[in-house]
Each structure stands twice: as structure tokens, then as C-alpha cells.
Amino acid sequence: MSVTQDELAQHFDDRPFLKRLNWFDWVWALLTLVGSGFAYSKYNSLMDGYEIGILFGSAIALIGWGWSWKAVRGYSLAVALISLFAIWQYGDDLARGEQAFFLKYLVSSQSAIMWMSALYVLATVTYFIHTFSRSEFVGKVASSMTWVATVMGLVGLMVRWRESYLISHDVGHIPVSNLYEVFILFAVITALLYLYYEGKYRTRAMGGFVLLVISAAVGFLLWYTFDRGAHEIAPLVPALQSYWMKIHVPANFIGYGAFALAAMVGVAHLLRSGQEKKGKEGFWVKALPPIEMLDDVMYKSIALGFAFFTVATILGALWAAEAWGGYWSWDPKETWALIVWLNYAAWLHMRLTKGWRGTPMAWWAIVGLFVTLFAFLGVNMFLSGLHSYGEL
């Protein structure tokens, strides 16, 4: 397995962790703390113990995240600044979304999400151009596009959150409450996961493949917006008015995102291993990273997805215990979550206990995505149950 030089260099930095932090790390951490401190000073009258805990807990978690994955610092700053700008532009008048120039064309949730959609699709194309041309520059462009799209996506959600409160206080809610909103979440999370591995493994060759699912999600999103008007902010039905939703849904989508990523890497894996089997120095063999690396990425992201999916499913059970009168009701959505979980548990057993690698596991990862897709969409479309959101 290949270990790149600067990876080693960074790894060889023998100073203790805190000593390795530079001034930007500290400034950024300070800003994060100041930000949450400000939020606290402004809203503590409205917060209970949990919420205060959650506020500072997540601030510290964010700092830790940014210190261990440097890109997060710039990303979170960008999202914060643009979102604040948009919120400031709104003031307390939702109508300004149509009047104020920046809102109308750039940072109202709707515009931001449109920008996200456009950029993801462009990035997909650009990544493939990079794969074919092997031009470093094109690769850099593709990455930046993806980064910007991901910023816009999260900004879109943040601003949408604010907009829901501008409609009226009792309508306001975190934007993870229907299929439209979680599709944006899905795109953003999958992109972030990908960008992490892109940085870690120093290769952009997988970008096109991963961005392909994101583009598919974007396609659905656009259809859902223009055909069904799903972007309308609707108030929450009583069943969804729960703290659990805030954590259950995002945790779930870390899982879905990671599984999707693994599947697309699986596709790349098949392309390369297919040509290798034929024994010829085919295009993909040259273009794509070595098989062990693809195997490794596949495993790592399924493991990550599995871990979060476990947590998400459990959070779901805890929520169900509060909303439906039982932590497990064999409701179709629950059951399919279990099916997905079992499927990946089996996958992981194969790898960890039987040491399976290569093509079969790649195929399995791809099949896994379809199982996941059904749990996430199919259930809402074809099966009836207790889950009260996202009927198509």
C-alpha cells in the first residue's frame, strides 16, 4: 500500500497535537467560541439546560473537527459568514427575499440551493474531464466547485431555517423535516465525506463517480421543486415536533451519504479491476487509484456509515418510544433501516472476519446502495406506515 511523502511528513511531526496547531487554528477556535457565546448571550433566556449543553458541546466538537480536518475551518467560516449576511439582509421581512438583490440571486435559501445544484452538476463533469485529461488544474477547479457547492448547500439550509421562523414563530423549525430538505442534506454530507477522502488520499480520480450520485440527488431535488413545489416551507405536524428529529435525521444521512460514497467507489473499483483481470493496461487502470486504496476507501466509508447508521437507528428507536409508544413497532421504515443495517453488518463481517476484498465486495457495496435507496425513498413511495414525513 502506498503512503505518500507529505502524509509521512505530517505524520512525522512529532510535536504533541496542541503544539502542531497554527495561529489560524486558534483564531478559528476563538471565533467559534465567540460565536456560540454570542448566541448564548442573545438566546439563553429561551434555552433549557439541554440546549445550552448542545450549543457548547457542538461548538467544542466543531473545533475538534476543524483541528483534525483543517478544511473544516475555512468551510465553517464561509458558511457562517454567508448565512449571517443573508439573515442580516432579510431583517425580519420574508418579502425581502424577492426584493433584495443578494437574496434574490444569491443567498436566499432557494437561490443558494439552485447554485448548489448547478455547481454539483458542473463539478461532476469537470471531475470526469480531469480523469480523462489528467490535468491537475482541471482537478483543482473541480474540487473548488464542489467546495463552493457544498458551502452553498449548507448556507441554503441555514437560511431556510431562518426563513421558516420569518414565516411565523410557530412554523419555524430545523430544515430536516421533509424529503426536499434531507435531499440537500444528503448532497452536502456526501460531498463533505468525499472531499475528506480526496484530501486524505490525495486523489481526485474518484470525484466524478461520487459526484454522480450527488448529481442524481440534485436531479431529484429539481424535479421535486418544480414539479411538486416541495420547496414550500410547511409547518411541522405534531409527530415531528421533537428534539429527536434534530439528531436522528442528520445521523441517518451521514450513514446514507457514506454508503452512497462506498457504492460509487465500488463502481470505480469494478471498472479498474475489470480491466486488470483482462491483464491489459487499460484506461481505468491508469486513471484510477490502486485497488487496495479503493478497497480501503470502500471499507472506511462503510464502517463510518455503519457506525452512524447504528446510532441513527437507535435514536430513531428512542424517538419512536416517545412518539409511537414503543421503541420498535416493525413499521416499514424501521424494518428497512434494520435490513440496511444487517446488510452492511454482513458486509463488514465478510471483510473483517473472512478478509474478503475486491470485486464481490464492490458489487455488494453497490447492491447495498440500492437497498439503502429503497429504505430512504422506496418505503415512502410504495409502503405505508407510521412515518409521517416525506410521502411522495
Next chain:
Amino acid sequence: MYLAISLLVTVAIASVVGTVLQQNEPYQNYIIKFGPFWHEVFLTLGLYDVYSAGWFLFILTFLVVSTSVCIYRNAPTMVRDMNHFRLDMQADRMRLMKHHLEVETHDPANAEQTIRQLLRRKGYRLRSRDSEGQRVIAAKKGALNRLGYLFTHLAIVIICVGGLVDGNIALKLKELSGQIQPETRDIPASEVPEISWLPKENPSFRGNVNVPEGGSASLVFLQLRDGYLVQPLPFRIALKDFRVEHYESGQPKSFESDLVVFDETEAEPLEATIAVNHPLIYKGHAIYQASFQDGGSLLDINAWSLNYETVEQQQFATAVFQNMEVETSRGKLTLEVDDFRLFNINPAEEGSGKRFQNYGPNFKFKLRNAQGEAREYENYMTPVKLEGRWFYLSGMRSQVSDPFFYLHIPADPNQSLDRFMNFNALLRNEPEIRKVAEQATAETFVAMGVSDDKMRAEVIDTMARLVNLFATDGFNGIVSHVETHVPEERRMQVMDAYMKVLRNVLSAAYAEVLTREGVDLSADVSEQDAVFYDDAINAMASLPAYGSPFFLQLKNFEHVQASGLQIAKAPGKGVVYFGFFLICAGVFMMFYIHPRRIWVMFNPNNDRTTVLLAGSGDRNLREFEQDFERLKQQIARDLKQP
């Protein structure tokens, strides 16, 4: 091990069945869906209740057993492994490892020191051992990974066992042994036979009950396939008040019940409010806001007869879920009131600016005749504004599967039904209509300068007949009359003539109604009154199809709601939650703590020392290789210095 994997997959596939096939529906639905043959097959396969079917539980149990066996087999070695440094490592075994390095040094002390430093800094724990001049340093890190494995699998077992406790297994066994039997008839709990009652001390159950405002319940019903069981509670729950709050868009915002729990063992009754997502936990029972419906609202009704010569009204009081006999022009009818709704949120009209419109209170009822045939109606209490005009709406359907067809009765300027009813009665009152006709003809004949009494009498007869036809059968009445009495070729023109005549007399009659109302007609008829006329005529034209001898107007109501409570007892919950905690901890430990081992062996031979370095870290090769690479380079660097 393949067994475990295939088990995982099997359970996954088996679980699919229960999601594609609606579980625990009334058997009738299944028979309709699949036909009697397949119904039998599915039934015997337990596909209607997969997750408590024998075979499914068998697989689950198998899963649990194999996991337990796995734990039993691996746990001891793993635990030993965790705090065991394997100092007995042999040189040749080290040389067989994928990662190893062999170098020679003059200064073993220095090399050893740097190596130790480095390993410590990378978080390895070290032990060393000297035997016959040979020194072995064993370093390891990430031992907790194995604990993660144990946690994860232990959790699976714990969760399944806890779930089994809360699942309806005990109940299932009781049923198989014939100790209990679900009740399928729809009868009050007091009449349900002993065999369908569960013991008060039943450790775990999950049932539902509807409590009307002011009422109370001390038992719940457990759905069991095509029937139900009765579960008595150790306390009584009374519903003081039930509230539904709405967003201004009209969608429901919250459902809340104010409960009072009466418990002999307690001095004071407990008062609590529950809402969706906010259950009340009382002595191991969780009480949830599950649903709501009408609890028998009291209704004051005013029945306007629709086919009498004079406006007749009949008042009576009834209530939701109540049946009463009513005398009508069509003989005895049974009035069965099914439901009352305080809010009726419908999509608003185009261009109204709003997305939703509240049509206000309505009530649903059936009118059943002696033969038992019934039509279903849905009447709104107050006029609804549609296209700028106000209508009393009444929906009608003769099949429950059909959509309602709506009768739009225009409301008069003071929002009442009076004008319409007067108009309607007048048209059915032949003498009155003849008077109107005489007047109308008088005017027209004078206008035309004709004075032919015979002809005029005919015209009046025709007018009276047409009005009568219209009143009894709407426009169809006239059409069919023409078709039966007029030869083919003349129908068209006769029809035209009749329509003209009918319109004349109808508008004359309407004018009569207005004058009686005291509307001043010396000026032209007002826009509003003209529109009313058209709407009234349309309404009357559809009265025959409406098929009710009267229009029931809701005068007054006392809203009584019922709250649907779900009450569950799950003693296994704590156990399961502990399992949840274990599995979360376990999975993360398993994936993010990587076991790694490195051995360093110093073999002095005369003035030089060979340093043998080897290690393994299969769970996360990349990171391990980085550690190892680091060591190699460091050592290489040190050994360069002479």
C-alpha cells in the same frame, strides 16, 4: 462464521416480507386482496404477522445463539489478548511478518532509547524482557478494539433478549395453548367473555383505548390479527379536556389531553397533560396521545322539508353515534349521525391568496329507509363563500366508495335559508303557482294585446305542469315529458318553447317570493338577487338527485371529543436501552481503535547488535504502515551516525 453472515442476510430478507404485506389487517381485506386460497396459504405461513411468526422468531433466536456462541468462543482469548504483550516473540516468527526490518548497530542503548521514545510518543504501551542476553521489547496499542467487538455482540444478544421480553411472545404462547382467544365481535368490553381478557398483572402489553371528554377508562384493547383482547389496567384514566391547536394555515399544530389518573393505592389522583411526543409515564405504564375522534357531540338540528307546499321545519336533538327515527314525506327514515367536525380545512380557491380555507363545522349522517338502503350526507353548519357567493353546502353519496356530490343552496342576504325554502315551497304549491301564472300571463297577454281566455287557460295549465315537472324531477322531468308526449320532429322547438315559458313563470315566482320578503321591485332586480335566482334554480334542479326529503341544518352543537390513548408497558426497555448504549460504544471502538503490535529484538553478537523490528496492524494497514515507516527511517537515521 459464514453461518453468522448468512443469518444476518436471512433475517434481512425475512424482514422484507412484513413490509411489503400490510401486517395485522382484518382478514376480510386479505381475502379480497388474495382470494381465499392464497389467504389460507399466507395465513398458515404467518405472513400477516411475520414478526411474531414462529419461523421468524426461530431465525432470530438462532442469530442470538450463534452470536452468544461466538462471544463465548472469542471472549476469553480476546480478554487475555488485551493485556498480554506476547513477550515470547521469536525471531523467525518476526521475520515472517509482512512488516519487518533487520539492521545492525554499534550503539544498541541509543537505538533502544530512540525506539522507546518514538513508540511511547505514538501511544504504544511497552514491556521488555531479557533472556539469554537477548532483549525483546513488545509494544502494543488499541487493545480496546477487542472490547469493542465484545460490546457489539453482547449488545446484539442483550437487545434481542430485552425485545423478546417486551414482544408479545408470552401472549403468543398463551394463545397457542388456547388460554386466550381474540374477540372478533364489535361489542362493549363488559360483554366480552373471560377468554379474551388478559391478566391485570400482564408484564408487557401495548393497547389502545378511546376516552371521551368527561369519560374515563380502566382498560385497553390489544389488536390481535382479526380481533382484539381486553387488558385491564391497575388504574383508571379520566379525560378532562382534549385540545387540537391549528396553525393559521389550518394544519393541526398540536393534540393535547388533560388526564386524571385515579389509583386506589394513591391518596391523590394524578393530573397530567400529554401530547404527541410527550407521553406520561405512570408506574411503568407509558400513556401516549395516539389519535382522536368525536366523543358523541350533541347536535341541535333543524330539518327543512324540501317537498312540501309550505315551508315546514322540524327541530330535534341528537348526538354523534346516535340513531333516531324520523317521520318524513317519504315515510319513516332512520337518521344515523356518524361524525362531527369542528374544523374542515380545504384547499382555498385559486387567487384567494390563502392556501387553505376553513369551511367551519359540519356533521356526517346517513338516512336509512325501511329497506335498509342508506345515503350518506355531509352538511356544513354555516354558509361557505365560493366565487364570492355564500352557499349552504351539503354533500351526498349513495356508495361509501364514491366522492360526495355537493348541493349548493344559496344563502339569502341575511345568510339564512328562508328565501330559498320559500321559493322552493312556492314551486310545489300548485294553487299559488297558478296565481303567479295568471298574473304573468295577464301582463304578457295585455302586452301582446291578445284576450283569448281559452288559450290563456292552456298557457296557465302548461306553466303549472312545467313547474310541477321541474319541481319533482328538475330539467330532466321536462325533457322526458317532451320525449314521451311530443313526436320526434317537433321536440326541439317544443323544448325551446317550454323552457321560455318555464323561465317566465319561475322568474315570476321568484319575483313573488321577493315581494313577499318586502324587497322593492319597482326598480330593477338587484345584481345580488339575480345571481341568487340562478343559484337557486341550479340547486333545485339537483334536488331530485339529492334524494333527501329534508335539508338538515345544524343549529347548535356541544362539541365532545374523544382522545385515542395508547398505553404500553415494556419492562424490557431498560435492558434494551443498555444494549443500545453498548452497541454504540462497541461499534465505534471496533472501527476507530486499531490494534497494533510492534516487537523489537536486540541480538548482541560480539561487537555489533542486530536490531530486529517487526509488527502487525491488519485492521488499519495505512496508519500502521505510517508508524512502521516512521520507525524504520528513525532507526536508519540513528544508525548512520558512526
